[in-house]
Amino acid sequence: MQTIYDEAIQLPASVLTIGALDGVHKGHQALIKTAKRRAIELGVPLVVYTFDPPPRVYFKNAMLLSSLTEKLLKLQSLGVDFCMIAPFNEHYMTKDVSSFIEEITELNPVEIWEGPDFHFGKNREGNIAALQKFFTVNIMESLRCPSGEIISSSRIRGLLNENKRVQAEQLLGWDHVASF
Template sequence: MQVWRGVGQVPTDLGPTAVTIGNFDGVHRGHQALLGALVRTARAAGVPAVVVTFDPHPAAVHRPGQAPPLLTGLTDRIELLAGSGVDAVLVLDYTLDFARTSPEDFVLTYLVGALHACAVVVGEDTRFGWANAGDPTTMAALGTRHGFAVEVVADVAGTGGGRRWSSSWVRELLDAGDVAGAADVLGRPHRIRGVVVHGEARGRELGYPTANLGPDASGAVPADGVYAGWLVRGGTERLPAAVSVGTNPTFDGVTRVVEAYVLGRTDLDLYGEEVVVELVEHLRPMLRFDGVDALVAQMADDVAAAARVLGV
C-alpha cells in the first residue's frame, strides 16, 4: 500500500480512483464495512482504492486539551487501513486554515483534482468541509456536478441492542476496563504502541520484570487494572503477557504506567524498542496491598490467570 503525506506526493500520472474520506480512529468494524465497500467498488471499476484521512485528528485542532484520546496513532491507523485491502492512503495535514475549506473546494482540490475520483464511497455520518457542512447529500450533488459516482454505506449495528459501531463506543468500553467488549467493536484487540523505557525496576526485584511504555505511547489507555494480553515486538513476534495499568498504589505511585510482564521470561531486554501491547481481557482492578509478600502472591495469580485466558 502506498502512503502519500500530502497532495504533493500523489503521483502526477495517477489515473481514476475510488475514494473514501474519514478520520478512521480505531478502524473499527463500522469503518471496516465502509472500507470493504470501497475496495469492492474499486475492484469492479478496475481502479485503485484510496483513503483520505487527516492528521492530527480534527478534534485535537478544534479542542486542544479537551479532545478524547485517540484509539490509534497514525502508525497503527495506516497499518490497519493497509490490512483492509486499500491501495493507497492520502494523509492530509489538518489545520485551522484547512478546516475553513468549503465542501465543494475540498472535493475539487483533493478528490477530483488530486485523486481523479470516479467513485466516492461515504458513510451515512460522513461530514466534510467548513463547519462540517458537507454530508452524503452534498457529496451526491457534487458528484452529479463534477462527474463521479457516489455510494452511501449504511451504518452498521453491533451487538448488545443494535448500537452502531463507533469510536466513542470503544472509548466508553475502555474507560470501563472492558477490553473484551472493545475488541468486539474493533474486530481485534485494542492496542497501545510505545517505546520501552526504564521504570522503577520493582518488577525485576520481585521476579516479574516488566516492559514499561513511555509517556508518548499512542492508543487510548483503559481503566486501571490488570489485563491479559500480548506484547508484540518487531511487528510479528507475539509474546503472552500480564499487563498492569495504573499508579502502583502499593508503592504510593502517582504516575499512570502501562507495563507488561512477558509470561515466564526474565531474559528479555526491550529497552529502546517500540512494541505493541494488545489487551485481551480484564483480570482484576488495581489494588493496594498491605505488603510486598501479598503483592507477589497476587502477581503469581495474575500470571496464572493470564496464561489461562491466552491459552498458553
C-alpha cells in the same frame, strides 16, 4: 500502499472513501472492504483520504484510538492502494466545501463510499448531498454490534473510559489493540 502526506495527487480513476477512521474499527473495516471490492470490480485503485490527528482529537482532545502508524498498517492490511493524509490543523479547518471538492476531483473518483453521517469542510458544512452533486456516492449503513448499537469511535472511547476494554476491543476487531 502508497502514503501521500499533505499533497494533492492526480489519478485517472479511483474509488474513494474519506474519514477520520480513528481505530479503524469494525464499521470502518466493513466500509473499506466494500469500497475495495468495488475498486477491484472497476479495475481502479482504492484511495482513503484521512486526517492526522482525527478532527475529534483536535477539537475535543478526545482519546486517540490508533496512532497514525497503526492506522496506516491497518489500512494497508485492508488492501488500500493510496492513503492521503491531511494534517488537521487551524489552516486545514478553514478549507471550504468547494476547495475540498476541487481537491478530491483530482482523484477522479468513479465512486465514493461513506457512512450515513459524513460531513466535511469548514464547520462541517459539506455533506453527502453536496458530494452527490459532483460524484456517485454510495452510502453504507452504520454497522451495529449484536446488541443493536452502532459501532463508532465515540462509543469505543466511552467503553474505554468505563474500563470496558474487552467490549471496546470487540468493536475495534483487531487481534492486537494498542494500550490505551
